[in-house]
Amino acid sequence: MESLKVAFLGPVASFSHQAAAEYFGTSATLLPHVSFGDAFAAVQGEAADYAIIPCENSTNGSVVQTLDLLIDREYRYTDVRVVAEYYLTVHHCLLARKGAFPSYRRGETRIAKLYTHPQAWGQCEIFLEKYCKGVERQDVSSTSKAGEIVAKETGEQSAAIASRFAAEHHGLDVLEENIEDKADNTTRFLILRNANSKGALFPGEDNTKNATSTTLRSLFTFMVPQEAPGTLADALLIFKEHGMNMTSINTRPSQQKPWKYVFLVECDMTSTDQSQRAVADILNGLRQVTEQCKYLGTWANQLTRS
Amino acid sequence: MESLKVAFLGPVASFSHQAAAEYFGTSATLLPHVSFGDAFAAVQGEAADYAIIPCENSTNGSVVQTLDLLIDREYRYTDVRVVAEYYLTVHHCLLARKGAFPSYRRGETRIAKLYTHPQAWGQCEIFLEKYCKGVERQDVSSTSKAGEIVAKETGEQSAAIASRFAAEHHGLDVLEENIEDKADNTTRFLILRNANSKGALFPGEDNTKNATSTTLRSLFTFMVPQEAPGTLADALLIFKEHGMNMTSINTRPSQQKPWKYVFLVECDMTSTDQSQRAVADILNGLRQVTEQCKYLGTWANQLTRS
Numbered sequence: 101m102e103s104l105k106v107a108f109l110g111p112v113a114s115f116s117h118q119a120a121a122e123y124f125g126t127s128a129t130l131l132p133h134v135s136f137g138d139a140f141a142a143v144q145g146e147a148a149d150y151a152i153i154p155c156e157n158s159t160n161g162s163v164v165q166t167l168d169l170l171i172d173r174e175y176r177y178t179d180v181r182v183v184a185e186y187y188l189t190v191h192h193c194l195l196a197r198k199g200a201f202p203s204y205r206r207g208e209t210r211i212a213k214l215y216t217h218p219q220a221w222g223q224c225e226i227f228l229e230k231y232c233k234g235v236e237r238q239d240v241s242s243t244s245k246a247g248e249i250v251a252k253e254t255g256e257q258s259a260a261i262a263s264r265f266a267a268e269h270h271g272l273d274v275l276e277e278n279i280e281d282k283a284d285n286t287t288r289f290l291i292l293r294n295a296n297s298k299g300a301l302f303p304g305e306d307n308t309k310n311a312t313s314t315t316l317r318s319l320f321t322f323m324v325p326q327e328a329p330g331t332l333a334d335a336l337l338i339f340k341e342h343g344m345n346m347t348s349i350n351t352r353p354s355q356q357k358p359w360k361y362v363f364l365v366e367c368d369m370t371s372t373d374q375s376q377r378a379v380a381d382i383l384n385g386l387r388q389v390t391e392q393c394k395y396l397g398t399w400a401n402q403l404t405r406s
Numbered sequence: 407m408e409s410l411k412v413a414f415l416g417p418v419a420s421f422s423h424q425a426a427a428e429y430f431g432t433s434a435t436l437l438p439h440v441s442f443g444d445a446f447a448a449v450q451g452e453a454a455d456y457a458i459i460p461c462e463n464s465t466n467g468s469v470v471q472t473l474d475l476l477i478d479r480e481y482r483y484t485d486v487r488v489v490a491e492y493y494l495t496v497h498h499c500l501l502a503r504k505g506a507f508p509s510y511r512r513g514e515t516r517i518a519k520l521y522t523h524p525q526a527w528g529q530c531e532i533f534l535e536k537y538c539k540g541v542e543r544q545d546v547s548s549t550s551k552a553g554e555i556v557a558k559e560t561g562e563q564s565a566a567i568a569s570r571f572a573a574e575h576h577g578l579d580v581l582e583e584n585i586e587d588k589a590d591n592t593t594r595f596l597i598l599r600n601a602n603s604k605g606a607l608f609p610g611e612d613n614t615k616n617a618t619s620t621t622l623r624s625l626f627t628f629m630v631p632q633e634a635p636g637t638l639a640d641a642l643l644i645f646k647e648h649g650m651n652m653t654s655i656n657t658r659p660s661q662q663k664p665w666k667y668v669f670l671v672e673c674d675m676t677s678t679d680q681s682q683r684a685v686a687d688i689l690n691g692l693r694q695v696t697e698q699c700k701y702l703g704t705w706a707n708q709l710t711r712s
Contacts, residue, residue, distance in 0.1 A: 158664035161470060162657070286664050329651035329674070336642050345635035348667060349655045351468070358464035358592050359709060361654060368635070403665060 104128040104302060107139040107148040113244035113262075113269035119188045119289045120152045121265070124302065136165045143292045144177045150302065151292040152186065158286045166290070167352055170396055171321050171362050182319055182397035183301055184291040189284065192216075192224050192243070194276035195267045196259045197250055204275045207231040213238060215246035216261035224261055227279040247272055291399075314371040315401040318344070318379055321364045322386050322393035323354055331389055332363070338385035342378045344369050362392075368401055410434040410608060413445040413454040419550035419568075419575035425494045425595045426458045427571070430608065442471045449598045450483045456608065457598040458492065464592045472596070473658055476702055477627050477668050488625055488703035489607055490597035495590065498522075498530050498549070500582035501573045502565045503556055510581045513537040519544060521552035522567035530567055533585040553578055597705075620677040621707040624650070624685055627670045628692050628699035629660055637695050638669070644691035648684045650675050668698075674707055 106124050109116040110132030120130045131148060133139040142148035155166045169177060201209055213236045214228075220243055221228065228235075240246045246260035251270040259275065260266075267274050293301070324331045339346050344367035354360040369375055379395060386393035412430050415422040416438030426436045437454060439445040448454035461472045475483060507515055519542045520534075526549055527534065534541075546552045552566035557576040565581065566572075573580050599607070630637045645652050650673035660666040675681055685701060692699035 158659055159661060161659050164467060284664050330646060332652045332655075333642060333646035336639060337646075340636060340639040340643075346638045348657045349638075349669070350657055351654045353464055353467050355465060358590050363655070 104150065105131060105148045107131050107133050107142040107151040109133060109136060109139060109153065111242055111244050113247065113266040114242055115188060115190060115263065115265075115287060116152060116154060116289070117244075117269075118263060118265040119154075119186055119287070122188065123152060123184075123186045123289070123291065124150070136169055140169045140177045140180055140292070143180050143294050146294055146297075149293070149297065150183075151180075152289050153292060154287050155290045156288045157190075158284065158288075159282060162350055164352065167350055167364055170319070170364065171352060172394075173355055173362075179295045180292050180396075181295045182290045182399055183293045184399045185317070185402050186289045186291060187286050187402055188289060189286045190223070190280065191263060191278050192220055192261050192280045193264050193267060193274050194227075194259050194279055195247055195250065195262055195270075195272040196257075196275055197253060198271055198273050200250075200257060200273065201259075201275060204273075206276065209275075210257065211235050211259045212256050213258040214261065215240050215249050215258060217241065217243045217246065220261045223281060223285065224279050226281045227276070244269070315368050315404040316371050316375055316398050317347070317366060317368050317401040318398040319364065319366050319396040320382065320386065320393060321362055321396065322390035323356075323360065323362050324390055326357075326360050328389075334389050335363070335386060336365070338382055338389075339365065339367050341385070342381050343374075344378060344382065368404070371400075410456065411437060411454045413437050413439050413448040413457040415442060415445060415459065416440060417548055417550050419553065419572040420548055421494060421496065421569065421571075421593060422458060422460060422595070423550075423575075424569060424571040425460075425492055425593070428494065429458060429490075429492045429595075429597065430456070442475055446475045446483045446486055446598070449486050449600050452600055452603075455599070455603065456489075457486075458595050459598060460593050461596045462594045463496075464590065464594075465588065468656055470658065473656055473670055476625070476670065477658060478700075479661055479668075485601045486598050486702075487601045488596045488705055489599045490705045491623070491708050492595045492597060493592050493708055494595060495592045496529070496586065497569060497584050498526055498567050498586045499570050499573060499580050500533075500565050500585055501553055501556060501568055501576075501578040502563075502581055503559060504577055504579050506556075506563060506579065507565075507581060510579075512582065515581075516563065517541050517565045518562050519564040520567065521546050521555050521564065523547065523549045523552065526567045529587060529591065530585050532587045533582070550575070621674050621710040622677050622681055622704050623653070623672060623674050623707040624704040625670065625672050625702040626688065626692065626699060627668055627702065628696035629662075629666065629668050630696055632663075632666050634695075640695045641669070641692060642671070644688055644695075645671065645673050647691070648687050649680075650684060650688065674710070677706075 106128050108120040139151040143151045156162050215238045218239050243262035244266045247262040247266040247270040250258050250260040346367045348366045350364040351361045354362050412434050414426040445457040449457045521544045524545050549568035550572045553568040553572040553576040556564050556566040652673045654672045656670040657667045660668050
């Protein structure tokens with residue numbers, strides 16, 4: 101069997117790369133893409149079997165670029181569907197070139213310079229304040245890039261803040277592990293597939309048809325006509341009427357006209373024989389009160405999975 | 407009478423400064439603040455009478471820093487209320503040092519270098535592609551800063567993309583006006599005030615008590631208990647039951663626990679004697695099904711104002 105091709109947001113050794121490697125395993129061919137749009141296009145054009153895309157972080161919230169690509173205002177990715185989700189807990193390590201600090205001791209060994217992505221400084225404040233106070237900091241475009249830089253530096257006694265995955269990729273020593281302030285900082289990834297793809301879903305079974313204890317999550321988008329007050333409430337009521345539990349609602353600009361919005365609604369339902377019917381009924385209901393409603397897929401909710 | 411003190415997000419001549427100047431006029435003392443949080447703190451601590459804060463752009467959507475400050479997870483800004491809104495249409499100009507291009511002609515005059523904020527390049531793509539193709543570009547931290555740089559440069563034949571307001575502030579020539587691709591790119595600002603402030607609202611009257619044709623907009627936030635499916639739908643139904651038309655719903659992380667959310671709901675209602683009663687009834691209803699619900703204010707919707 102030919103190996104699966106999976107698009108992820110590069111560079112190599114990024115958190116998206118790590119999520120792709122953990123979810124699809126070593127037999128898949130993981131393809132870095134420079135933008136979210138490129139990864140969507142790879143699935144739409146069937147250059148990749150799947151894409152794995154960050155959609156939400158437990159601390160920072162939604163990734164709006166991903167929401168906008170899912171909304172797909174210009175009908176570029178009409179066949180892209182969400183088929184699964186994957187949760188990756190973000191752990192940061194203090195990394196250095198192999199052998200650079202042979203007798204490293206926390207808070208005693210002098211590090212000349214630190215490299216990481218701007219967001220990571222904020223995520224490791226407590227550790228940095230305690231053990232790396234006053235050390236020069238250099239912002240770089242990704243934590244993976246930080247790892248790459250210290251791997252190549254031979255003169256300076258520098259260190260990077262990045263993942264263990266990046267350490268393995270760049271051949272670095274792990275001086276410290278789990279230096280993040282919040283142990284539960286997690287990113288949710290969506291796994292995308294072309295609706296026209298044939299064959300069984302990876303990992304070899306359609307997990308939406310599994311045990312009845314599974315909660316299924318579905319995603320819908322729609323616009324509300326501006327001249328019809330009360331429509332948003334009417335649209336949201338439809339989910340309730342069909343036994344769906346709304347878990348999140350996001351509002352994005354329609355970009356058709358200022359202050360007209362597209363809504364993205366995620367909802368959960370216990371898996372039963374009626375689940376597929378409920379999706380069809382909701383779509384029918386939405387068509388009557390909203391504009392351009394779309395169904396973007398159903399997948400097993402990994403948080404409630406037994 | 408002492409002049410009003412108004413906090414805005416700096417630097418001087420920013421779009422926030424322009425919004426503050428247009429809304430409050432020349433008699434107010436406009437105070438630049440380096441962060442959104444500082445402007446909220448100025449209102450909470452009564453160092454400023456008002457703050458004016460961008461909350462949403464018609465193209466890019468919500469400003470999440472503002473949403474997070476309104477949510478106020480750590481009870482720092484408990485007295486901050488929204489009392490008004492102001493819409494500023496974003497127009498960009500091509501600006502140069504006074505006298506630098508005495509006989510400027512579109513597409514013919516050679517400009518050596520352009521300065522602006524990264525977002526502005528994307529907002530002026532059509533003009534730049536047509537008339538400034540191949541000109542060297544330099545990113546700076548704000549459009550106002552770009553204006554400041556070209557005002558000081560004496561050797562180079564450079565230009566900045568910034569507002570007419572920045573041109574006036576930095577004493578620049580306006581070579582071109584309205585070079586933005588989208589003529590209707592608008593930012594909505596919220597005007598904040600301390601709930602304990604005494605005296606009449608600027609501009610001298612409480613516009614929520616005006617003509618009956620005014621639409622009033624209110625803002626509420628609440629959290630939904632995770633173990634109670636259907637609660638979000640129940641909470642949103644409360645708005646409908648009390649005659650409020652929901653216009654936007656935003657979901658932000660609670661930061662209490664991953665995947666638990668805070669919802670921000672904006673809703674409109676025609677101004678009547680019952681409006682204030684409706685707010686109280688909604689709050690009562692929300693208290694029964696949600697957690698930590700808050701009412702953040704009511705103000706005249708400027709889009710529907712007669």
